[in-house]
Amino acid sequence: MSEQQAPRGRAPSIRDVARLAGVSHQTVSRVLNHHPSIRPETKQRVLDVMAELQYKPNRAARALVTSRSRTIGVLSASSTQYGPASSIAAIEAAARVAGYWVSTANIDSSDAGSIADGLAHLAAQGIEGLVVIAPQVRVFETIAELSIDVPYVTMQSTGQEVGRTLSVDQIAGARMATRHLIELGHRNIYHLAGPQDWIEAEARMRGFLEEMSAQDVPTTAPILGDWTANFGYHAGRELLTVRDFTAIFASNDQMALGLMHAVRDAGLDIPGDVSIIGFDDVPEAAHFWPPLTTVRQDFAELGRRCVALLLGDRDPSAPEYVATIAPELIIRGSTGAPSF
Amino acid sequence: MSEQQAPRGRAPSIRDVARLAGVSHQTVSRVLNHHPSIRPETKQRVLDVMAELQYKPNRAARALVTSRSRTIGVLSASSTQYGPASSIAAIEAAARVAGYWVSTANIDSSDAGSIADGLAHLAAQGIEGLVVIAPQVRVFETIAELSIDVPYVTMQSTGQEVGRTLSVDQIAGARMATRHLIELGHRNIYHLAGPQDWIEAEARMRGFLEEMSAQDVPTTAPILGDWTANFGYHAGRELLTVRDFTAIFASNDQMALGLMHAVRDAGLDIPGDVSIIGFDDVPEAAHFWPPLTTVRQDFAELGRRCVALLLGDRDPSAPEYVATIAPELIIRGSTGAPSF
DNA sequence: TCTCGGCATGTGCACGGTCACACCCGACCG
DNA sequence: CGGTCGGGTGTGACCGTGCACATGCCGAGA
Numbered sequence: 011m012s013e014q015q016a017p018r019g020r021a022p023s024i025r026d027v028a029r030l031a032g033v034s035h036q037t038v039s040r041v042l043n044h045h046p047s048i049r050p051e052t053k054q055r056v057l058d059v060m061a062e063l064q065y066k067p068n069r070a071a072r073a074l075v076t077s078r079s080r081t082i083g084v085l086s087a088s089s090t091q092y093g094p095a096s097s098i099a100a101i102e103a104a105a106r107v108a109g110y111w112v113s114t115a116n117i118d119s120s121d122a123g124s125i126a127d128g129l130a131h132l133a134a135q136g137i138e139g140l141v142v143i144a145p146q147v148r149v150f151e152t153i154a155e156l157s158i159d160v161p162y163v164t165m166q167s168t169g170q171e172v173g174r175t176l177s178v179d180q181i182a183g184a185r186m187a188t189r190h191l192i193e194l195g196h197r198n199i200y201h202l203a204g205p206q207d208w209i210e211a212e213a214r215m216r217g218f219l220e221e222m223s224a225q226d227v228p229t230t231a232p233i234l235g236d237w238t239a240n241f242g243y244h245a246g247r248e249l250l251t252v253r254d255f256t257a258i259f260a261s262n263d264q265m266a267l268g269l270m271h272a273v274r275d276a277g278l279d280i281p282g283d284v285s286i287i288g289f290d291d292v293p294e295a296a297h298f299w300p301p302l303t304t305v306r307q308d309f310a311e312l313g314r315r316c317v318a319l320l321l322g323d324r325d326p327s328a329p330e331y332v333a334t335i336a337p338e339l340i341i342r343g344s345t346g347a348p349s350f
Numbered sequence: 351m352s353e354q355q356a357p358r359g360r361a362p363s364i365r366d367v368a369r370l371a372g373v374s375h376q377t378v379s380r381v382l383n384h385h386p387s388i389r390p391e392t393k394q395r396v397l398d399v400m401a402e403l404q405y406k407p408n409r410a411a412r413a414l415v416t417s418r419s420r421t422i423g424v425l426s427a428s429s430t431q432y433g434p435a436s437s438i439a440a441i442e443a444a445a446r447v448a449g450y451w452v453s454t455a456n457i458d459s460s461d462a463g464s465i466a467d468g469l470a471h472l473a474a475q476g477i478e479g480l481v482v483i484a485p486q487v488r489v490f491e492t493i494a495e496l497s498i499d500v501p502y503v504t505m506q507s508t509g510q511e512v513g514r515t516l517s518v519d520q521i522a523g524a525r526m527a528t529r530h531l532i533e534l535g536h537r538n539i540y541h542l543a544g545p546q547d548w549i550e551a552e553a554r555m556r557g558f559l560e561e562m563s564a565q566d567v568p569t570t571a572p573i574l575g576d577w578t579a580n581f582g583y584h585a586g587r588e589l590l591t592v593r594d595f596t597a598i599f600a601s602n603d604q605m606a607l608g609l610m611h612a613v614r615d616a617g618l619d620i621p622g623d624v625s626i627i628g629f630d631d632v633p634e635a636a637h638f639w640p641p642l643t644t645v646r647q648d649f650a651e652l653g654r655r656c657v658a659l660l661l662g663d664r665d666p667s668a669p670e671y672v673a674t675i676a677p678e679l680i681i682r683g684s685t686g687a688p689s690f
Numbered sequence: 691t692c693t694c695g696g697c698a699t700g701t702g703c704a705c706g707g708t709c710a711c712a713c714c715c716g717a718c719c720g
Numbered sequence: 721c722g723g724t725c726g727g728g729t730g731t732g733a734c735c736g737t738g739c740a741c742a743t744g745c746c747g748a749g750a
Contacts, residue, residue: 023706034730039708047727064497069475070413071706075735079410090435099429099456106455106471113451116439131446135409157404239637264634271637294604297579297611299639363736374700379738387697411736414705 022063031059081111083132087119087144092292100313139320146207178307183337184217196257201232204261242268256348263288281346300343362403371399421451423472427459427484432632440653479660486547503656518647523677524557536597541572544601582608596688603628621686640683
């Protein structure tokens, strides 16, 4: 009907809607919030006017008065990697369904200042929950320092339980991988671990060591890597100068890929001369040469559960929560019995 | 000094700061906004009180009154892939430096409803700019339909220039890849393209066809894939039943990986029997077997430039803008002269 | 000496929602 | 038949910030 409603150029507000629908602004607000006590025809009239004006609620105004931002923060290191990226995507999807927004801050995990920057950036936004996919010890210290008073979930097992943890059971996964190698008959097994300050790297290393000692297999000290294929390659070249092993358990698929590259460069056969097992099961792992035996983590499920945990209860006094998702051993062509 | 300031439980506001500093709230606001006309000692007094109270500006209130959200939206398909993920990370970093927040919506590119959902989600937030990393034609139609009136940038070349485009020059990259194969002596070259509705897939296909005809090499119809290594693998098996080619140009590295898997499964040598070239240069490509010849795109630079473009000028009437970043041919071991 | 302009600061309102409360009215109950 | 209850609706304040405007002061120029 009427064409000139709100002051030219400004988006329509609930008061504009109210005026055209012949009700008070409060009634419009009630329609917006699905208040039960509204006569159906009143509600319909308001909805019609909203559609006519293309009314859209103003998020800032709502956030201001309710002091709720409906935003979840994600602090992530290495968000370009398959695992974190999958989890972030799942978090975003789950949050959106619940009517929440997601704001991400990518940090350089090696830089302490970057952690603080990222957290401050998220905090400035008034996030209602925080997912940490950069499970380094320093992050939790920084959260405390900045007195960020928001429920948070950390993705990946910590060992030292800070806050709530939701994770694939890294230790169990690492033990599965290690046991697989031992059961194939390997006795000289190396472990190429992730960066020392990554909690999940440490958990995998722990799983490796636990299983080795449980099976009474002598252990050599793990090598600390940086998750990249490049590192795997160079570490592989280094190791092959000695060649006192028949299998390597890499802490992720990328490093496993680099290792395989180095092994083949040396003219050795996989798995004939060296068995290699990875961790994560990135989509490409099935097409590596040979196809990589690895431990699958359901990153998307992890992301979904994070959101559920964060939004499910907002009681800050709730007991600490730790949940794990079972990993799965995926046996492909890169592992086999050792040849003697 | 004083310990009881704001009503218990509420975060301190500029008025709380003002009261303790003995100034008006407006003066505090001026300090916040770096207004020039403030006496240094007044400013310092205000800053001291802010620090004392741990005052943090309320984003919602500011957004409400300025009607500026300082948020950039990113609409992304396949954000779990290396390229998009790298760009998103770079966008976030650049935006943060500029004092902006980034909100991401991941869409399922095959689902039309999902595009609208994602866009609506971003729009509901009052984004000030939009980066589209899901360069499908439908996205732009949907932007128009929802009458989202926000400057946007598209990442990847479109051919039909909608909005502003910032991209690696896909056509040039595809021509480089194709020329490389032709120069090696290949005459029977297949192209494994990306999904038909992906603008960048189409650009690469176009580059392939252009170069082939420019060099007078007869062309076979490209195969339309879905970017995944799995598809590459199955397409490769299919192609090998005929085997009337000596080289394949895959539209991304994942499909190239799948192809190599299939070729090796058939007992053929790379590049002896078949040369394979990819596109993107994911970090793992150097460690594929053989290391993959491919075309490098600087995804991070792309992300940074997107933000610069979006924030640099906010004049909606500015002329259309198209910029390209030169791709780079990375020659590794997966391509060589054909054997006859 | 008066006016004018610019600096430094204060006053009050607006932004677009939600919340607490008031109000009206009809139904039900003792 | 009066009082209570609850559904449906309206009124006004308030959230924390920025903006327009007003004010007081001081120095320069007429």
